[in-house]
Amino acid sequence: xxxxxNFTKSAKTQQxxxxxxxxxxxxxxxxxxxxxxxxxxxFLFPSPQQVxxxxxxxxxxxxxxxxxxxxxxxxxxxxxxxxxxxxGLFVGWRRRLFNAVHPISKIMSAVPPIVYIPYAIxxxxxxxxxxxxVIFVGAFWPIFVSTLNATVQIxxxxxxxxxxxxxxxxxxxxxxxxxxxxPQVLTGCSVGLIFSFILLASAEMIGATSGIGWYVKYYSDxxxxxxxxVGILFIGxxxxxxxxxxxxxxxxxxxxxxxxxxx
Amino acid sequence: MLExxxxxxxxxxxxxxxxxxxxxxxEVGAREFVCLLGPSGCGKSTLLRIMAGLDIAxxxxxxxxxxxxxxxxxxxxxxFQDYALFPWKTVLENVVYGMDVQDMYDKKTRVEKAKEYLxxxxxxxxxxxxxxxxxxxxxxxxxxxxxxALEPExxxxxxxxGALDNFTRMELQELLLDxxxxxxxxxxxxxxxxxxxxYLGDRVVVMNAHPGTVHSILDINKGLVRDRTSEDFHLYxxxxxxxxxxxxxxxxxxxx
Numbered sequence: 186x187x188x189x190x191n192f193t194k195s196a197k198t199q200q201x202x203x204x205x206x207x208x209x210x211x212x213x214x215x216x217x218x219x220x221x222x223x224x225x226x227x228f229l230f231p232s233p234q235q236v237x238x239x240x241x242x243x244x245x246x247x248x249x250x251x252x253x254x255x256x257x258x259x260x261x262x263x264x265x266x267x268x269x270x271x272x273g274l275f276v277g278w279r280r281r282l283f284n285a286v287h288p289i290s291k292i293m294s295a296v297p298p299i300v301y302i303p304y305a306i307x308x309x310x311x312x313x314x315x316x317x318x319v320i321f322v323g324a325f326w327p328i329f330v331s332t333l334n335a336t337v338q339i340x341x342x343x344x345x346x347x348x349x350x351x352x353x354x355x356x357x358x359x360x361x362x363x364x365x366x367x368p369q370v371l372t373g374c375s376v377g378l379i380f381s382f383i384l385l386a387s388a389e390m391i392g393a394t395s396g397i398g399w400y401v402k403y404y405s406d407x408x409x410x411x412x413x414x415v416g417i418l419f420i421g422x423x424x425x426x427x428x429x430x431x432x433x434x435x436x437x438x439x440x441x442x443x444x445x446x447x448x
Numbered sequence: 449m450l451e452x453x454x455x456x457x458x459x460x461x462x463x464x465x466x467x468x469x470x471x472x473x474x475e476v477g478a479r480e481f482v483c484l485l486g487p488s489g490c491g492k493s494t495l496l497r498i499m500a501g502l503d504i505a506x507x508x509x510x511x512x513x514x515x516x517x518x519x520x521x522x523x524x525x526x527x528f529q530d531y532a533l534f535p536w537k538t539v540l541e542n543v544v545y546g547m548d549v550q551d552m553y554d555k556k557t558r559v560e561k562a563k564e565y566l567x568x569x570x571x572x573x574x575x576x577x578x579x580x581x582x583x584x585x586x587x588x589x590x591x592x593x594x595x596x597a598l599e600p601e602x603x604x605x606x607x608x609x610g611a612l613d614n615f616t617r618m619e620l621q622e623l624l625l626d627x628x629x630x631x632x633x634x635x636x637x638x639x640x641x642x643x644x645x646x647y648l649g650d651r652v653v654v655m656n657a658h659p660g661t662v663h664s665i666l667d668i669n670k671g672l673v674r675d676r677t678s679e680d681f682h683l684y685x686x687x688x689x690x691x692x693x694x695x696x697x698x699x700x701x702x703x704x
Contacts, residue, residue, distance in 0.1 A: 345502050346532035349520045350549040350598075360545075364536040441536045443580040 231411040240415045247400065247419055254396040257313060258385050261320035265377060269325045270370060273332025274358050283337060290333065294326035298380070299387050306392050316388035323384040324377035331373025335366035368442065371435050378431060382424050397423065450476040450499060450602060450634070454508030457494055467659035468494050471508070474653060474662060476602070481628055481635045483649035485642065485688070491660025492638045493606050499636060500526050500604045512602075522550075525595035529607040531587045533579045533594070539566065540575040543594045550598060565593040568627070585616035589623070596627065605637045609644070621647060646684045647676060654691045664691055
């Protein structure tokens with residue numbers, strides 16, 4: 186039952202060493218194939234050094250793009266959190282509402298949100314609004330569905346235990362059910378966050394004039410593949426960083442669970 | 449006084465309604481320790497839940513001081529077999545929370561009171577532990593502390609020591625009797641353990657199964673059963689064993 190993920194110190198060091206080794210290995214192969222042996226086409230496959238130079242040279246543009254991307258992302262994601270969790274709780278708690286909504290949510294959540302992009306751009310006045318809507322839809326469903334299902338399946342003794350206190354419904358929802366289902370909700374939130382990034386990049390590649398997705402699309406239209414690689418690597422770094430922050434928050438919120446208690 | 453009057457209840461099993469409790473009557477007086485004893489499936493837990501207002505009887509009803517119980521009542525607490533603690537809260541927070549919901553005292557007093565009850569349960573060293581760090585016995589002690597903190601007049605306990613090992617169970621029985629003797633409360637205690645029922649109860653309600661009814665009620669002279677190995681203790685055990693055998697015999701006759 187008690188299961189801990191924490192590595193021993195030497196295992197952790199070992200891991201850092203191994204990851205670094207793999208990373209360096211990829212760099213070496215890349216360097217050898219492009220510069221030393223010149224087996225790869227220089228136009229399509231720029232060398233590591235070229236990419237690094239482009240990256241440093243373009244940093245101001247990239248960060249400006251990141252800024253506009255993160256505004257869209259955080260607005261849409263915050264909106265998804267603020268609506269999906271309370272709605273999921275409420276609908277999951279009301280049996281009749283759940284029976285009515287569950288089949289509908291199954292159909293709605295099955296639509297890949299990417300297909301909404303052209304339509305959203307057509308019906309909304311600005312591109313920003315359209316991408317916020319699409320990112321919101323992408324994040325909403327995984328969060329809503331996980332909250333909904335966890336609420337329905339909650340341990341009934343916890344509810345009884347709270348009912349014995351003659352608790353008000355609002356407190357029951359937010360102080361008992363929500364923390365009890367927090368592990369499942371957070372799983373939904375992390376899926377929602379990944380979806381948000383996918384939709385952000387897609388939306389920007391279709392209609393934006395700035396942003397990290399736009400950057401990749403823009404330079405690939407010009408055949409500037411060095412910058413395309415810069416953009417791809419940068420998106421990878423950003424997503425990793427954001428997911429690391431998410432992981433921290435998750436560990437904090439679930440510190441009461443055996444597997445996170447070591448921190 | 450808590451009165452159970454003509455309570456019946458059925459559950460549907462494979463689409464067929466099955467009678468779990470049939471026209472059951474019972475009284476629990478103030479400051480009385482009543483054990484509901486019976487084999488599994490005799491509806492004793494269902495009866496307890498109806499008495500506590502967690503479930504509703506199909507016919508008949510439960511009356512607390514002549515008032516029909518339709519939902520959990522104030523001044524009542526419930527201890528569950530699987531503890532039902534809030535794992536996202538620490539031990540101390542678990543005990544404080546109930547008082548918070550019921551608007552008892554101010555914030556500072558709540559914490560003081562909670563610490564008092566935890567001390568009573570020998571848990572003062574674990575105030576800041578999370579539930580997953582505790583053993584089963586410690587979890588149940590936390591649950592009991594949480595219930596006592598509400599200063600209940602009636603404490604409902606549903607096989608609270610059923611999942612614990614023998615040594616822990618005896619230790620907690622001791623602790624419970626001690627608390628019971630020092631506080632002004634009634635306890636309704638569900639168990640399928642004959643000696644537990646004799647050791648704890650002022651009265652033991654022996655229940656039949658299929659459907660659940662009261663077979664007999666045994667008054668226990670508490671002065672005699674302090675010692676679990678005494679002759680009197682075994683005498684009570686024998687009486688209850690006979691009661692259960694009687695139940696079986698009746699069933700056989702019924703089927704012939």
